[in-house]
Amino acid sequence: MTKRATDYTNAAQQRILQLQLALFCDVVNGYPPSKLAELLRVSPSAITRDLDNLRIAGLAERDDATGHWRLTPRLPQQAIKVLNSIDAAQRRVDEARNRFTRNPD
DSSP: OOOOOSOOOOOOHHHHHHHHHTTTTTTTBBHHHHHHHHHHTOOOOHHHHHHHHHHHHSSEOOOOTTOOOOEEEEEHHHHHHHHHHHHHHHHHHHHHHHHHHOOOO
């Protein structure tokens, strides 16, 4: 593996990406901020900042009844689009396979 001339890695950006992945683990109940801080091994203040940034972006929301944070439908809806695209591609492959493997007239 070759070394890059510039390292564009940013700890805060990596942490917020990890937070999004963690929130995918329970989209119904969500997690209290303390659990998220524990899971990501970061300070509560860092989680608070990251959750607020996700809220502003429309990707996470706080359940006022429990205080837990969960994903909004925005990212999961994108995942469904990916699955639908894969299904459509599979149908096209199946149609091509059928075209090439059926008996000639």
